[in-house]
Amino acid sequence: DTEVTQTPKHLVMGMTNKKSLKCEQHMGHRAMYWYKQKAKKPPELMFVYSYEKLSINESVPSRFSPECPNSSLLNLHLHALQPEDSALYLCASSQDSSGNYGYTFGSGTRLTVV
Amino acid sequence: GENVEQHPSTLSVQEGDSAVIKCTYSDSASNYFPWYKQELGKGPQLIIDIRSNVGEKKDQRIAVTLNKTAKHFSLHITETQPEDSAVYFCAARLYNFNKFYFGSGTKLNVKP
Numbered sequence: 065d066t067e068v069t070q071t072p073k074h075l076v077m078g079m080t081n082k083k084s085l086k087c088e089q090h091m092g093h094r095a096m097y098w099y100k101q102k103a104k105k106p107p108e109l110m111f112v113y114s115y116e117k118l119s120i121n122e123s124v125p126s127r128f129s130p131e132c133p134n135s136s137l138l139n140l141h142l143h144a145l146q147p148e149d150s151a152l153y154l155c156a157s158s159q160d161s162s163g164n165y166g167y168t169f170g171s172g173t174r175l176t177v178v
Numbered sequence: 179g180e181n182v183e184q185h186p187s188t189l190s191v192q193e194g195d196s197a198v199i200k201c202t203y204s205d206s207a208s209n210y211f212p213w214y215k216q217e218l219g220k221g222p223q224l225i226i227d228i229r230s231n232v233g234e235k236k237d238q239r240i241a242v243t244l245n246k247t248a249k250h251f252s253l254h255i256t257e258t259q260p261e262d263s264a265v266y267f268c269a270a271r272l273y274n275f276n277k278f279y280f281g282s283g284t285k286l287n288v289k290p
Contacts, residue, residue: 068221070221095276104283105282105283106267106280106281106282106283107222107267107280109277109278112276112277114276119276120276120277154221154222156221161276162274162276163210163271163272163274163275163276163277163278164210166212166214166224166227167212167222167224167278168224169214169221169222169223170221171219171220171221172220172221
């Protein structure tokens with residue numbers, strides 16, 4: 065299995081809703097990432113997990129809450145989002161957190177906040 | 179931090195022609211440079227990468243060159259095909275720091 069699987073593919077949520085994005089990989093990768101991508105822009109790093117521990121938080125607002133239950137799963141919990149949070153949310157993984165390996169990205173969750 | 183600039187922002191070529199995308203980086207401590215291809219509605223896909231101890235790397239129709247002195251690296255696609263149409267991102271990583279700095283992207287259109 066050489067894929068990163070993200071669910072759901074599309075999500076529409078109101079500003080008072082609570083929702084979660086899920087990411088799964090079975091490549092034995094020990095680093096996992098959340099990225100945010102706006103239209104026609106490069107991906108922006110949000111969080112890095114290394115060996116299931118949060119190692120980088122790029123000053124992301126607390127309405128985004130990451131969780132890594134085990135080495136294969138990564139969640140992003142969403143609460144009280146704003147319309148400007150609408151974007152493509154990408155999960156990625158890499159062999160380890162050394163940065164010596166490229167990422168395998170999922171296809172993303174297209175989030176719309178109304 | 180690192181700053182990566184990518185040019186051109188759009189590139190249109192005829193099928194069979196070559197395409198070249200160029201990136202420059204600012205921090206000489208960067209030592210790993212991947213290239214990603216992103217098709218519409220999909221996540222970025224790693225297509226080739228190069229490390230700072232290598233000047234050139236080739237994989238079939240795709241090649242990447244690195245000039246450490248000038249701090250620039252380029253993606254070369256030969257014999258382009260319509261399925262090469264996508265957005266391409268370059269990236270750079272600072273030594274011993276697990277964060278990639280992405281270029282702004284190049285939209286490549288290969289006309290049949």
